[in-house]
Amino acid sequence: MIRQITSVSVVSESPAIAEAEHVLSKPELEKESEAVSKEVPVKTQKSKSSDVGPEPEHKKALSKEVVDQNKKNRKKKSEGWSFGVGGGSGKTVSGMNMFSNDDMCNSPGDMQPPFENPDDPDEKPDNPEVESSATLLSTRAEQRLPQMRNASYEYVHRMPLSVGFSVKKNITGRFGLESGLTYTFLYSDIKQSGTKGYIGDQRIHYLGIPLKANGTVYRKGIFSMYLSGGFLAEYCVSAKRRIIHEITKPEMNRWQFSVNAAIGAEVKLIHPLSLYLEPGVGYYFDTGDDMPTIRNERPWMFGLQLGLRLSY
Incomplete structure (x- = not known):
């Protein structure tokens, strides 16, 4: 009798333990899955931010160069x-x-x-053979300088x-x-x-x-x-x-x-x-x-x- 009870108890305990282990393992698995699901978006966001990140920095660098060049030109x-x-x-x-x-x-x-006036006989040379007309005109002009100052x-x-x-x-x-x-x-x-x-x-x-x-x-x-x-x-x-x-x-x-x-x-x-x-x-x-x-x-x-x- 004792052997049978012992065996039954052993047999009855083994499924309970297995079920308990199954019950206990399921929440843990759910928690782990939730943790994994939470980690995955974060990783994807990081990856996206890491992928997108350099582009704005690259654009800023180019715009800064253009601005600096414009300043230099101005x-x-x-x-x-x-x-x-x-x-x-x-x-x-x-x-x-x-x-x-x-x-x-x-x-x-x-x-x-200067002062050549055909109507004035004094302007004509008296003796062209002795004195040239140019010399006579110059002499007449010098003689008339006082008169010219008042003219x-x-x-x-x-x-x-x-x-x-x-x-x-x-x-x-x-x-x-x-x-x-x-x-x-x-x-x-x-x-x-x-x-x-x-x-x-x-x-x-x-x-x-x-x-x-x-x-x-x-x-x-x-x-x-x-x-x-x-x-x-x-x-x-x-x-x-x-x-x-x-x-x-x-x-x-x-x-x-x-x-x-x-x-x-x-x-x-x-x-x-x-x-x-x-x-x-x-x-x-x-x-x-x-x-x-x-x-x-x-x-x-x-x-x-x-x-x-x-x-x-």
């Missing part, structure tokens, strides 16, 4: 310098025809000898000529300041009222310092257009007036001030060389004296400048 433009040399001429605005007879020098064949004169002004050197500092890509040094030559023929021949001339030399602002309004390829305007201060370094053989230095205000504006066109030939053309207009303020110059008589002047420019 800085280069803002620190750019331009050096130019050019020259030109001007004409009063009241007479835009630059080839009018009043402003063109006569050829040597058109020049009349009225007429001035025929020629087109002013100017050349200059300019330096431009680019503040931004489209705006800059310009200065430099200019030389201007004013020439006028003198004749006595009522006569046709010229009896002398007047020569005035100016050195000036301009201060202008330039703004680019159009740019495409090698071509660009800009507006320019500013102020010019000039000083007369030499002024001489010649009447026959007498040379004098006229009294005048040495300073000349003016304002000007121009529209320019520039074409790049080969880096860093470019060609520019500047038509413009200027107004010359009254010097406060009676010096007969084209600027005092006609303050509005139209000018045309042509030159070369080096840009760095």
Whole structure:
């Protein structure tokens, strides 16, 4: 009996133990599966973030390089310098025809000898065989110098000529300041009222310092257009007036001030060389004296400048 009970108990316990083990193992398996399921999304998210992560960093690196390059380009433009040399001429605005007879020098064949008047018998030589007509005319002119000092004169002004050197500092890509040094030559023929021949001339030399602002309004390829305007201060370094053989230095205000504006066109030939053309207009303020110059008589002047420019 004892053996049978023992055997039965053993037999009955073995399935219970197995079932208990099965019951206990199932929750553990579920927990493990849940843990695995939780770990898998995390791993996939990490993998996705790891896969996606470098791309934004790569884009940021590229954008930073572009921004740095743009800053360098802007800085280069803002620190750019331009050096130019050019020259030109001007004409009063009241007479835009630059080839009018009043402003063109006569050829040597058109020049009349001073004080030659066919109606005056004193102007003709008494003895051509002894004294040439040229010598006699010169002698007569020297004798009449005192009379000429009290006579009225007429001035025929020629087109002013100017050349200059300019330096431009680019503040931004489209705006800059310009200065430099200019030389201007004013020439006028003198004749006595009522006569046709010229009896002398007047020569005035100016050195000036301009201060202008330039703004680019159009740019495409090698071509660009800009507006320019500013102020010019000039000083007369030499002024001489010649009447026959007498040379004098006229009294005048040495300073000349003016304002000007121009529209320019520039074409790049080969880096860093470019060609520019500047038509413009200027107004010359009254010097406060009676010096007969084209600027005092006609303050509005139209000018045309042509030159070369080096840009760095």
